[in-house]
Amino acid sequence: METLVKTLKASCCKVTPQRLAVYNTLKLSKDHPNAEAIFKLLEPAYPSISLATIYKSLELFSELNLIQVINVGENSFRYDPNPYPHPHIICTTCNKVEDLSDEYFKDLANTVEEISNYKISKQQLCFYGQCPSCTAKNPS
Incomplete structure (x- = not known):
C-alpha cells in the first residue's frame, strides 16, 4: 500500500x-x-x-x-x-487466468528485438487452452 x-x-x-x-x-x-x-x-x-x-x-x-x-x-x-511483464495461461472454457513462470520466456523480448529490429516497449504473452478442471468435466 x-x-x-x-x-x-x-x-x-x-x-x-x-x-x-x-x-x-x-x-x-x-x-x-x-x-x-x-x-x-x-x-x-x-x-x-x-x-x-x-x-x-x-x-x-x-x-x-x-x-x-x-x-x-x-x-x-x-x-x-x-x-511486470510475465506470461499467462487462460482457460478458454472458464476464463481462469493464471501466471506462468517467466524462467522460460525471460529473454523472449530480446530475441524478438534481434529478429525484427523493433525496439520492444511492451509485451504481453498469453497461452490459451483448457484448464485441468474443465478438461476433467469435458474429456473430449
Whole structure:
C-alpha cells in the first residue's frame, strides 16, 4: 500500500479510501479478477462505491504502471497486481487466468528485438487452452 500511496501522491492524484480498497482487493487476489468481481467483493464494505469508480481506479493504476491489464478476448479485461511483464495461461472454457513462470520466456523480448529490429516497449504473452478442471468435466 505504501507504493500505491507514494505513486498517487507523486502523480498528484487523490489517495481515497475507495482507491486503496480497489488496489488492496486486487493485491490480495490470485485469480486476476475483472472489474465486476472486484466490485462484488467491495460492495458490502463500500455500499456507495460504483462500478465506474472501480474502472477509473483500475485505469489509473494501469497508467501509473502499478498493475497489468490482460485482455482475455472480446474486450474482456482482467487485472493483475504484478505490473511486470510475465506470461499467462487462460482457460478458454472458464476464463481462469493464471501466471506462468517467466524462467522460460525471460529473454523472449530480446530475441524478438534481434529478429525484427523493433525496439520492444511492451509485451504481453498469453497461452490459451483448457484448464485441468474443465478438461476433467469435458474429456473430449
